Amino acid sequence: MKLRIETLEDRTNPAPVNIGFGTGVYTFDVAGYQFHQNNANFSTTSSAFGFSSASMTAAQQVTTKNGGLVASKLNDAFDGALSFGLAPGGNPSETTYHDADGIVDITGNILTGDPNAIGTDGKSFNGLELAQQNAVFALTPTVPVIRSTLFITNPTNAPITQELGDFNNLGSDANTTIYTTSSGDTTFDAATDRWVVTFQNYSGTTSTDVRDLEVMQGPGSVASSASTTWTGNGNDRTNWLYTVTVNPGETKAIMEFDTLTGSLPLAAGFGQQVFDSNATVQSNGLLAGLSSQQLSEVVNWDFSPPTVQSVSAPAVTNASNPSAFDFTVTYSDNTAIDTSTLDGNDVLVTGPNGYSQLASFVSVDTPGNGTPRTATYELAAAQLPGGNGWDPTDNGNYTLTLQANQVADNNNNYAAAGSIGTFNVDIKQAPAITSADTTTFSAGTAGTFTVTTTGVPTASLMETGALPSGVTFADNGDGTATLAGTAVGTEGPYTFTLTADNGFGTPATQTFTLNVDQNPAITSAATDTLTVGTAGTFSVTTTGFPISALTETGALPSGVTFVDNGNGTATLAGTPIAGTGGTYDFTITAANGNRPDATQPFTLTVGEPPTITSAAATTFTTGTNGTFSITTGHDFPTATTLTETGALPSNVTFVDNGDGTATLAGTPAAGTGGTFALTVTAANGVTHTVTVDEPPTITSADATTLAVGTAGTFTVATAHDFPAPPPSRDWRPAYRGHLP
Known part of the structure; x- marks a missing residue:
């Protein structure tokens, strides 16, 4: 058996401090009282590991018998208190540890027993290891609270069932009187009562003994049994017994409090206001120095909060996609879930895109307190991320988080806050x-x-x-x-x-x-030629996408037009009118929205044949010198040469003067009378006809003979004359003289 003693003193409420380990009696002051701690006094006649006494160090206000107040110093709180030990056989004494050979072995702060260590009934401690922690707090500046906790660990391989005892010897001795209990009466029942207020029954005005509030167990005690050998009034041995089974490797603990004051109503008030609820015990800092694990090991208090046993939150898919989302949480507890604490502030649902929403509370499966209890929560349609059902933008994992100080058991222990489950939303589209x-x-x-x-x-x-x-x-x-x-x-x-x-x-x-x-690009030639008086056409072509629009900027010859065909081509066409011969420079532009536009300087040449402005006929006389000037005009380009094609009369010549004129000149020889059809051609091929007139020549005989009375005829013939007489003309040769 090993026994470790740890004593904590609260000099700066509520955090207790370790006051160390020593032998003999350790004395310290809290809330105006001087405490004497028995750290290691193992005589068979004194309380081991507990407190030997507690006395006021200065006078304080204490109640009188008739309810008044007087200044007094209190002492003799107890002769021994909060001394834990094994109580086999239900017959404990205040001596909880006895070493038969009288030798105590202490190494550091570990008290190591030896083979001679036995219980007060002569039996061993069954292999259990014990560790006691004491702490003193100031509940008010003049009211101290002692907390003592005994931890029992089973290092063996088999369960050990052991009766444990908390042994006290009140300073009120045979005058010990019950003022009240947690049940409100003056009879203490270890199975039902949690605390008792005692005092020394006195005959005078007041008593110098401390008014004592002893707290043996808290709400929801889970000890397998609780009993006492205390007989109540007149008995100063307030011993409490618990039968506890400790499994292999397990640690269990019993914890008790003792509050000292000079006022019975004040002591009773602390019992009701502080020790009737685990929440107020904790809020007053009286659990400082104990871990949550240590608190869960205490069997005569219920410090175990409810836990989440299971969560059912179905995945959301296209097939399920509800307009409202329900889920359930099953809570369990070692005593009972307080269903009145279930509400719409319990579970926070968080998810993608910053979603955060408290779920509404719907119902609980079984009315009334108990365990387990399954609560149904709901996210109504308006509470869903989209405000009306789930959609793909809501997809992702959602976390259910239990909020702090929300779900409690009937001993005011609240379930720990934290994540309790998740669900997934997977809406496909x-x-x-x-x-x-x-x-x-x-x-x-x-x-x-x-x-x-x-x-x-x-x-x-x-x-x-x-x-x-x-x-x-x-x-x-x-x-x-x-x-x-x-x-x-x-x-x-x-x-x-x-x-x-x-x-x-x-x-x-x-x-x-x-x-x-x-x-765009213009792919057709940049020049073309048209002829005055002759219809002509020219196609402008382009490349590029989209199809280009074509426009023309500049003067065109009259009779010629430019037309965009709407298919990436344009047509330059028409019949230039007379007088429009020349060169026309203009710009063709192709545009399809892509920059830059394509432009092409275009030259249109309009050729105009020269016009021979002189007469188309002239007459020369044989033997007479004649001349005729051939002139041109309205031509483009200007004719530079004039040529003649065809036979000329003898002695008549055709000369190009080199200035757009030519001269037909000479003396036609005799016998050359007649018409000479000539072609006068300028450089652009215009034809010209020259006519030479010749007087007629009588070619028939100049005499004939006719017989009288006989019909006769003679034909007078002519030749080498031009022009010939018209066929319709009644033409007769002139004659002079008399005919028979």
């Missing part, structure tokens, strides 16, 4: 492609376009169809895809299909058009 269904790249320039989708889970993306050379489609794996690259030599629209699939619902498809733009 069919995919949809949300980005535009068309975009434009410029040929030769890097371009990029992001395809976006919605849907849960994230959709994968694929493309079906031909892409321009240099452009690729890549699924980014996050519900987006990138269409990117530099299109080269591939102008025009490309139509293909995008598909988004996330395994839920129907895959989304989109017919997508990628326009590859190219800057």
